[in-house]
Amino acid sequence: MGFYSLRRGPDKYEISLPAFIIKICGGMPMPVSPTFFPGFKNRPLLKSVQVAAPEQPFRLTTGGQLSEVTVAYETYGTLSPEKNNVILVVHALTGDSHPAAHNEQDEEGWWDLLVGPGRPLDSERFFIICSNVLGGCQGTTGPASPDPATGQPYGMQFPAITVRDMVNVQKALLEQLGINHLALVIGGSMGGMQALEWAVSYPGFADAVVAIAAPGYASPQSIAYNRVGRQAVMLDPDWQQGNYYGGPGPARGLSIARAVGMITYQSEQSMTNKFARKMRDGQFEVENYLDHQGQRLAERFDANSYLYLLRALDLYDLGHGYASYKAALARIEARVLVVGVTSDILYPAQQQIELVQTLKSLGVRAEYAEVDSPHGHDGFLIDFDLLRPILTDFIATVTPVRFPGFPAAFRATRMAYFGARLLPENYP
Amino acid sequence: MGFYSLRRGPDKYEISLPAFIIKICGGMPMPVSPTFFPGFKNRPLLKSVQVAAPEQPFRLTTGGQLSEVTVAYETYGTLSPEKNNVILVVHALTGDSHPAAHNEQDEEGWWDLLVGPGRPLDSERFFIICSNVLGGCQGTTGPASPDPATGQPYGMQFPAITVRDMVNVQKALLEQLGINHLALVIGGSMGGMQALEWAVSYPGFADAVVAIAAPGYASPQSIAYNRVGRQAVMLDPDWQQGNYYGGPGPARGLSIARAVGMITYQSEQSMTNKFARKMRDGQFEVENYLDHQGQRLAERFDANSYLYLLRALDLYDLGHGYASYKAALARIEARVLVVGVTSDILYPAQQQIELVQTLKSLGVRAEYAEVDSPHGHDGFLIDFDLLRPILTDFIATVTPVRFPGFPAAFRATRMAYFGARLLPENYP
Numbered sequence: 001m002g003f004y005s006l007r008r009g010p011d012k013y014e015i016s017l018p019a020f021i022i023k024i025c026g027g028m029p030m031p032v033s034p035t036f037f038p039g040f041k042n043r044p045l046l047k048s049v050q051v052a053a054p055e056q057p058f059r060l061t062t063g064g065q066l067s068e069v070t071v072a073y074e075t076y077g078t079l080s081p082e083k084n085n086v087i088l089v090v091h092a093l094t095g096d097s098h099p100a101a102h103n104e105q106d107e108e109g110w111w112d113l114l115v116g117p118g119r120p121l122d123s124e125r126f127f128i129i130c131s132n133v134l135g136g137c138q139g140t141t142g143p144a145s146p147d148p149a150t151g152q153p154y155g156m157q158f159p160a161i162t163v164r165d166m167v168n169v170q171k172a173l174l175e176q177l178g179i180n181h182l183a184l185v186i187g188g189s190m191g192g193m194q195a196l197e198w199a200v201s202y203p204g205f206a207d208a209v210v211a212i213a214a215p216g217y218a219s220p221q222s223i224a225y226n227r228v229g230r231q232a233v234m235l236d237p238d239w240q241q242g243n244y245y246g247g248p249g250p251a252r253g254l255s256i257a258r259a260v261g262m263i264t265y266q267s268e269q270s271m272t273n274k275f276a277r278k279m280r281d282g283q284f285e286v287e288n289y290l291d292h293q294g295q296r297l298a299e300r301f302d303a304n305s306y307l308y309l310l311r312a313l314d315l316y317d318l319g320h321g322y323a324s325y326k327a328a329l330a331r332i333e334a335r336v337l338v339v340g341v342t343s344d345i346l347y348p349a350q351q352q353i354e355l356v357q358t359l360k361s362l363g364v365r366a367e368y369a370e371v372d373s374p375h376g377h378d379g380f381l382i383d384f385d386l387l388r389p390i391l392t393d394f395i396a397t398v399t400p401v402r403f404p405g406f407p408a409a410f411r412a413t414r415m416a417y418f419g420a421r422l423l424p425e426n427y428p
Numbered sequence: 429m430g431f432y433s434l435r436r437g438p439d440k441y442e443i444s445l446p447a448f449i450i451k452i453c454g455g456m457p458m459p460v461s462p463t464f465f466p467g468f469k470n471r472p473l474l475k476s477v478q479v480a481a482p483e484q485p486f487r488l489t490t491g492g493q494l495s496e497v498t499v500a501y502e503t504y505g506t507l508s509p510e511k512n513n514v515i516l517v518v519h520a521l522t523g524d525s526h527p528a529a530h531n532e533q534d535e536e537g538w539w540d541l542l543v544g545p546g547r548p549l550d551s552e553r554f555f556i557i558c559s560n561v562l563g564g565c566q567g568t569t570g571p572a573s574p575d576p577a578t579g580q581p582y583g584m585q586f587p588a589i590t591v592r593d594m595v596n597v598q599k600a601l602l603e604q605l606g607i608n609h610l611a612l613v614i615g616g617s618m619g620g621m622q623a624l625e626w627a628v629s630y631p632g633f634a635d636a637v638v639a640i641a642a643p644g645y646a647s648p649q650s651i652a653y654n655r656v657g658r659q660a661v662m663l664d665p666d667w668q669q670g671n672y673y674g675g676p677g678p679a680r681g682l683s684i685a686r687a688v689g690m691i692t693y694q695s696e697q698s699m700t701n702k703f704a705r706k707m708r709d710g711q712f713e714v715e716n717y718l719d720h721q722g723q724r725l726a727e728r729f730d731a732n733s734y735l736y737l738l739r740a741l742d743l744y745d746l747g748h749g750y751a752s753y754k755a756a757l758a759r760i761e762a763r764v765l766v767v768g769v770t771s772d773i774l775y776p777a778q779q780q781i782e783l784v785q786t787l788k789s790l791g792v793r794a795e796y797a798e799v800d801s802p803h804g805h806d807g808f809l810i811d812f813d814l815l816r817p818i819l820t821d822f823i824a825t826v827t828p829v830r831f832p833g834f835p836a837a838f839r840a841t842r843m844a845y846f847g848a849r850l851l852p853e854n855y856p
Contacts, residue, residue, distance in 0.1 A: 220703040220714035221696045224687065227715050228656070231684045237665050256659045259652065260688070268649045268776055275648040277745060284742065286648035287655050314712065317705060345773065348696055 036153040036245040037137045037144035037302040045102050048072040048139055051172035054148065058169070061321070064159030068148050071173045072139020073097050073131035076115060077123035079179075085399075086179050087121055088170060088206075089130040090187035090194040092380075093261070093309055094301050096138035097130045113384040120391040126183065126399075133194070134169040135161045135308040143304035144245065155242035155304055163190065163316045167197045171205075181205065183399045185334075186391075188212035188380030189347070190309070193316050196336075196355075200318050203333040208398035210391065212339040212380040215351035216325065216358070217317035222346055225264050226310040229257030233303050242304050254303045255294025257310075262293050267343040267376035329362055336366040337394045339387070341379035369394075464581040464673040465565045465572035465730040473530050476500040476567055479600035482576065486597070489749070492587030496576050499601045500567020501525050501559035504543060505551035507607075513827075514607050515549055516598060516634075517558040518615035518622040520809075521689070521737055522729050524566035525558045541812040548819040554611065554827075561622075562597040563589045563736040571732035572673065583670035583732055591618065591744045595625040599633075609633065611827045613762075614819075616640035616808030617775070618737070621744050624764075628746050631761040636826035638819065640767040640808040643779035644753065644786070645745035650774060653692050654738040657685030661731050670732050682731045683722025685738075690721050695771035695804035757790055764794040765822045767815070769807035795822075 052058035052069035059065050074097045079086065089099050091110070100115035100123075101108050115121040121128055132140035135158070143158040174180070185195045185206045192214025199209045233239055236253030244250060263271075275286040283291075319325030338356045340349030349370060359366035371386045373379040380387070480486035480497035487493050502525045507514065517527050519538065528543035528551075529536050543549040549556055560568035563586070571586040602608070613623040613634045620642025627637045661667055664681030672678060691699075703714040711719075747753030766784050768777030777798060787794035799814045801807040808815065 217705065219696055220699040220705065220712065221691060221694075223705075223712050224691045224699065224714050224718060227718060228660075228684055228687045228691070231680075231687070232656075232660050232663065235660065235663050235680055235684065252659075252663055256656055256663065259656045259659070263649060263652045263656070266649075268647055271648040271652065277645065277648065277651075284648065284651050286652050290652060290655060 034146060035137065035139070035142070035144045035302075036146065037142075037305070039300045039302065040138060040144075041096070041300070042139075043074070043098055044106070045074055046072055046097065046139055047074065049173060049176045051169060051176060058172070060159055061162045061164045061168075062160045062315075066141060066159065068145075069134065069141045069169060069172070070139070070145075071131050071134075071141075071169055073129055073173060074099075074102070075130075076100065076102065076121075076128040077126050079127040083179055084181060084183065085126045086174075086182050087126045087128045087184045087186065088174070088182050088198070089115065089121065089128055090166075090170070090185060090191040090198075091130065091133065092187065092189035092191045093313070094297060094306075095191065096136070097132045097140075099128075099130050110381060114387065114391065120388055120395060121186070129174075129177075129179075131170055131173055133166045133190075133309070135166070135305060135312060137302035137305040140169070142302065143242070143308055144302045153243075153245045155245070156307075158304070158308060160311060160315075161308055162312050162320075163193045163197050164201060164320070166312070167194050167201055170194070170198075171202060182207065184208045184210065184395065186210040186212075187214075188339075189214055189377065190313060192338075192380075193313070196318055197316075199332040199334045199336060200322075200328050203331045206334045208335040208337070208394070210337045210339065210394060211352075212387070213341050213344050213347050213352070213377050214338075215347045216329070216355040217319065218314050219347075219351065222264075223314045225260055225346070226314055229260045230307050230310055232256035232260070233307055239303065242307075244303070249298070250303045251295070251298035254298045254301070254306060255291065257306060258294045258297040259290040262290060264346040265376055265378040267345060267374055269343060269374040270376055270378075273374065326358065326362060329359055329364060332359065332362075332364045332366075335398050336364060337369060337390075338366065339369045339371060339380070339390060341371045341373055341375065341377060341383070343374050344377045344379065346377040367394075462574060463565065463567070463570070463572045463730075464574065465570075465733070467728045467730065468566060468572075469524070469728070470567075471502070471526055472534070473502055474500055474525065474567055475502065477601060477604045479597060479604060486600070488587055489590045489592045489596075490588045490743075494569060494587065496573075497562065497569045497597060497600070498567070498573075499559050499562075499569075499597055501557055501601060502527075502530070503558075504528065504530065504549075504556040505554050507555040511607055512609060512611065513554045514602075514610050515554045515556045515612045515614065516602070516610050516626070517543065517549065517556055518594075518598070518613060518619040518626075519558065519561065520615065520617035520619045521741070522725060522734075523619070524564070525560045525568075527556075527558050538809060542815065542819065548816055548823060549614070557602075557605075557607075559598055559601055561594045561618075561737070563594070563733055563740060565730035565733040568597070570730065571670065571736055572730045581671075581673045583673070584735075586732070586736060588739060588743075589736055590740050590748075591621045591625050592629060592748070594740070595622050595629055598622070598626075599630060610635065612636045612638065612823065614638040614640075615642075617642055617805065618741060620766075620808075621741070624746055625744075627760040627762045627764060628750075628756050631759045634762045636763040636765070636822070638765045638767065638822065639780075640815070641769050641772055641775050641780070641805050642766075643775045644757070644783040645747065646742050647775075647779065650692075651742045653688055653774070654742050657688045658735050658738055660684035660688075661735055667731065670735075672731070677726070678731045679723070679726035682726045682729070682734060683719065685734060686722040686725040687718040690718060692774040693804055693806040695773060695802055697771060697802040698804055698806075701802065754786065754790060757787055757792060760787065760790075760792045760794075763826050764792060765797060765818075766794065767797045767799060767808070767818060769799045769801055769803065769805060769811070771802050772805045772807065774805040797822075 054067045057065040057067045058069045099109040099111040132138040147154045185198045192211030195209040195211045233253040236250035239250035278285040319328045322328035340352035356368040369390045373383045375382045482495045485493040485495045486497045527537040527539040560566040575582045613626045620639030623637040623639045661681040664678035667678035706713040747756040750756035768780035784796040797818045801811045803810045
């Protein structure tokens with residue numbers, strides 16, 4: 001599963017490969033960050049850049065700093081000569097830099113039906129960038145990365161991070177890529193929070209942001225769910241105060257944490273539709289499902305990353321550091337689309353409605369759209385048929401065609417192609 | 429905290445008191461069941477009876493049996509000579525046999541404002557019985573009770589139990605007390621499930637049942653929450669496969685399980701009202717609150733009991749063992765009042781509405797009332813002002829005054845007294 005193995009030394013873990021693996025990206029060799037997390041998936045088209053170094057550390061909003069930050073990212077489409085066709089896609093809690101397959105051989109992404117040629121985030125029109133978040137475990141610096149001071153994994157020595165730090169790292173990535181303007185930032189859940197933070201932190205940088213199933217700040221209920229998840233991970237004897245690298249790791253605790261997540265991502269209705277009271281192997285099917293989801297997450301996600309990212313969700317508050325919540329929102333210059341899912345129990349639609357009302361009252365160009373679905377919070381990863389027209393319309397409005405070389409007939413063809421693809425792509 | 433201490437022997441736990449403590453109850457000595465749970469609260473007016481013995485074991489619906497069952501209970505008011513004024517109050521998950529204080533010196537109960545002289549469950553009119561459920565840890569046989577076969581606590585050797593078993597034990601208790609008719613069975617949450625099971629299992633035994641915030645069967649979502657709680661308890665190294673008696677016990681795991689419960693008992697709105705995003709001692713207030721609630725539960729509730737009762741909730745399905753769910757409901761002869769709480773996220777009001785619709789379609793005399801409250805599932809323990817008129821009206825309808833010796837003037841006085849008490853009792 002991992003791209004290199006770990007050996008337990010007498011008193012420390014050792015990485016068995018040279019510190020940096022050289023990948024070829026766009027003709028340029030790019031380093032991929034080392035990590036002690038064996039579930040790291042080094043995708044064929046993963047690229048990375050270093051956005052902080054000991055002589056230029058990355059300052060965190062909580063006061064700490066990181067003397068090295070590597071960002072892993074993927075891109076789709078081509079950057080226009082004017083560099084005015086960039087869309088930043090930002091991922092949710094356990095997502096990564098891979099929203100879509102790059103080609104037919106490539107693995108499916110978490111937003112495959114929305115990203116690609118002829119899709120709402122059209123890689124034939126836009127240059128789409130998606131990076132793994134700070135604190136993550138899929139290539140960007142996080143708790144499983146080696147602490148430059150010791151060469152050992154940070155573990156719980158990793159500093160507390162916030163959604164704003166994630167955004168600042170993305171900003172640093174764009175600077176390295178020579179991009180100083182975004183047509184759009186878009187994401188769901190924690191991705192939606194990042195999109196909104198972008199709008200507040202860097203007014204004028206993005207023309208538009210789309211935040212799906214994301215509020216303006218984390219509610220105490222969502223903090224409570226996250227606390228349960230974190231406590232479960234830390235209760236696992238295999239967690240070892242975060243120093244589990246090279247050992248089995250807190251798979252059972254992480255599985256419980258994931259179960260909490262999976263419940264809050266769905267709805268009473270969707271779980272009833274899926275599982276009813278069916279039993280198998282002496283358990284309810286819903287229990288088998290949670291076990292399975294938990295095991296899967298433990299294989300692909302670092303438990304310490306999970307702890308840090310949950311905390312970042314808790315700390316998320318657009319108003320933090322500003323005179324007031326409204327003062328923060330009033331900074332926004334981008335056009336804002338907020339999308340709620342009717343059955344979302346984690347970040348209920350009402351929170352998004354209130355956000356849009358507040359934005360409008362402040363003169364921000366904001367609009368609200370609702371996905372009427374029983375799928376709960378996960379609707380943003382499931383209800384593509386409902387999201388597609390909402391996103392297509394919004395993107396068409398905020399990013400008028402700006403490519404003089406783009407013949408209208410070709411666009412019409414694309415639309416026809418897009419229409420033709422709608423049927424087979426229908427979510428069952 | 430406990431009424432006797434435990435000593436760890438070389439290879440087993442020993443109870444340091446004689447097996448039975450003799451209590452005086454209604455002039456008769458009654459045994460109180462021994463338990464290995466140190467948080468057992470032996471209340472002054474707690475009574476108990478033995479409803480199963482080795483020569484007459486208690487058969488469980490899951491196929492197992494218990495060769496000894498003791499039931500702890502409390503009573504309020506006086507049994508009429510005709511034995512026709514009995515109300516059975518049934519408690520929720522972590523409740524006990526103490527719904528109300530017996531006198532001014534007595535500790536407050538969990539339904540104090542609803543049970544007592546002049547209150548909806550009027551101890552001047554009714555003989556009110558409340559027993560600790562089978563599988564519990566407050567006097568009735570449960571996992572912390574000594575297994576007669578070994579003298580050691582059952583722990584995980586306790587057989588699986590269901591809500592129907594709880595009801596069957598209550599039936600056996602009533603038989604021992606010579607009661608063969610109930611005016612009313614009433615309870616909320618798991619208590620509401622027991623009330624409905626009473627109506628299905630013993631048609632004609634109770635004139636009426638009131639089920640508050642309880643569905644006709646457990647939904648997969650509620651099962652999922654319970655699974656998280658159980659897994660957390662069992663992940664705690666101090667759980668020791670259930671053999672923790674005499675040791676510290678899985679307080680941390682139980683605290684996590686309780687946190688899941690506390691979240692589902694409240695609502696997004698009520699948690700926001702209470703905690704907002706306030707912080708104290710480096711944590712969000714909602715986290716401090718969950719910690720506190722978890723610690724409190726670990727002191728007063730046996731973790732193994734918690735496991736068994738959560739499982740009983742999962743297994744709860746009125747239709748179990750009948751030709752169909754409807755066939756089970758069609759057995760009901762009692763008048764049924766089902767009360768939902770608008771903001772309940774654990775057993776949403778919609779589940780109760782559907783239950784009443786089904787009951788009505790089968791010709792059962794059922795009605796639905798709704799408590800419009802932001803308090804979520806816990807509304808049944810909080811919204812007394814909203815519950816009081818609903819219960820008073822229903823009880824007046826289903827239990828017309830049947831005591832010839834009861835002068836009308838006295839009743840009017842009682843009503844005035846009741847009215848006068850309303851104000852100071854208002855929930856803030």
